Amino acid sequence: xxxxxxxxxxxxxxxxxxxxxxxxxxxxxxxxxxxxxxxxxxxxxxxxxxxxxxxxxxxxxxxxxxxxxxxxxxxxxxxxxxxxxxxxxxxxxxxxxxxxxxxxxxxxxxxxxxxxxxxxxxxxxxxxxxxxxxxxxxxxxxxxxxxxxxxxxxxxxxxxxxxxxxxxxxxxxxxxxxxxxxxxxxxxxxxxxxxxxxxxxxxxxxxxxxxxxxxxxxxxxxxxxxxxxxxxxxxxxxxxxxxxxxxxxxxxxxxxxxxxxxxxxxxxxxxxxxxxxxxxxxxxxxxxxxxxxxxxxxxxxxxxxxxxxxxxxxxxxxxxxxxxxxxxxxxxxxxxxxxxxxxxxxxxxxxxxxxxxxxxxxxxxxxxxxxxxxxxxxxxxxxxxxxxxxxxxxxxxxxxxxxxxxxxxxxxxxxxxxxxxxxxxxxxxxxxxxxxxxxxxxxxxxxxxxxxxxxxxxxxxxxxxxxxxxxxx
Numbered sequence: 358x359x360x361x362x363x364x365x366x367x368x369x370x371x372x373x374x375x376x377x378x379x380x381x382x383x384x385x386x387x388x389x390x391x392x393x394x395x396x397x398x399x400x401x402x403x404x405x406x407x408x409x410x411x412x413x414x415x416x417x418x419x420x421x422x423x424x425x426x427x428x429x430x431x432x433x434x435x436x437x438x439x440x441x442x443x444x445x446x447x448x449x450x451x452x453x454x455x456x457x458x459x460x461x462x463x464x465x466x467x468x469x470x471x472x473x474x475x476x477x478x479x480x481x482x483x484x485x486x487x488x489x490x491x492x493x494x495x496x497x498x499x500x501x502x503x504x505x506x507x508x509x510x511x512x513x514x515x516x517x518x519x520x521x522x523x524x525x526x527x528x529x530x531x532x533x534x535x536x537x538x539x540x541x542x543x544x545x546x547x548x549x550x551x552x553x554x555x556x557x558x559x560x561x562x563x564x565x566x567x568x569x570x571x572x573x574x575x576x577x578x579x580x581x582x583x584x585x586x587x588x589x590x591x592x593x594x595x596x597x598x599x600x601x602x603x604x605x606x607x608x609x610x611x612x613x614x615x616x617x618x619x620x621x622x623x624x625x626x627x628x629x630x631x632x633x634x635x636x637x638x639x640x641x642x643x644x645x646x647x648x649x650x651x652x653x654x655x656x657x658x659x660x661x662x663x664x665x666x667x668x669x670x671x672x673x674x675x676x677x678x679x680x681x682x683x684x685x686x687x688x689x690x691x692x693x694x695x696x697x698x699x700x701x702x703x704x705x706x707x708x709x710x711x712x713x714x715x716x717x718x719x720x721x722x723x724x725x726x727x728x729x730x731x732x733x734x735x736x737x738x739x740x741x742x743x744x745x746x747x748x749x750x751x752x753x754x755x756x757x758x759x760x761x762x763x764x765x766x767x768x769x770x771x772x773x774x775x776x777x778x779x780x781x782x783x784x785x786x787x788x789x790x791x792x793x794x795x796x797x798x799x800x801x802x803x804x805x806x807x808x809x810x811x812x813x814x815x816x817x818x819x820x821x822x823x824x825x826x827x828x829x830x
Contacts, residue, residue, distance in 0.1 A: 361514035372825035383549035385620035387420035411495025440484030455514030478682025544583035546760035590622030603645035619655025667694035731757035747815035767793030
């Protein structure tokens, strides 16, 4: 095949939609009830004048990227808007290059500029990640390729220029070997204020909207066998709640898998180890404890890299999520005893691919089972969820956290014609129920054949740009 196409970013437009949750979602110290979803549309050109448009979308979740209590939800959203503006400015001024070369040219400078404005690494990553996805989508469309075809043939021109630790690793061969599956298991999130049993919800508080409202009902509705359980960092409360959750799962199935998410609620590895010790000592949690795959970001990012977590990792593998502020975070985490890192579209498509390459190389070099997991940030039905699913499948994930479908009423907020188009062109992924296009989860699995088979990055359908709002000035 010819050398990777050199392109330039020539136009970019942003749009937004409000999103109201049907159920409150508590993670860490935050309870999410509403947010805004940002959409990006770009146009690229190649050196010969060829042109194509690309798109991307992401929910601007307050109190995840920056958890400072001094900042309002609106402040958090403005941080993310500013990050995107900085990223687009940098990419537009980067000139002509392969899609990855443009990213590599601006990544460090973008983080530096963001930091100078008080934007942390996760906030900075958001803007560049969104812009890169839209550019990659446009590249795929310009060349008439699915994202899997484009990555396997390395049409973006991915190299080790941003990851010197991968020098000497055969990235083209690694990329060529990626083989996305056509379905993934859904790992259901259990938020900190979620009702566990149907009887926990007072009759007067029920939504009665035809969707599961309790954890117990979600298992029955979707056939779930993978679960992500939030823990609060308050040991007695956590053990009581985990026992109630375990009682529901144990009564329904002989085999299941669980991950624990600390969302930075612990000040030290010792505090996490104390919780895990209590879990192992509690007879009612015997099956549950044996089913835990890993623990996700339990220690607050301010302390997570202060000292090794090797002793904690002897209990269960530990991965970073919120500490994944830049491309070097996994390298630092590895030195401290962490063996895993999350993949989220909001942190970077290329970052996930390169971290997956690190997993392959380090596991071979160290004889340690390094790993990645696919996590959710209340990703919304339509463009955002499809791009995230495409990435997760491409890097070989077999299960993925999904929660946007549970806490939000399907594609509520999108015009009926847009919902119908997604349901029609991605009929394996969606079902229309009660007047809404909703994520289809059957037998605990999500079918994504139409997603990985779409020209572009995961979607055969464009959202209705005319039905969106312009970002605030």
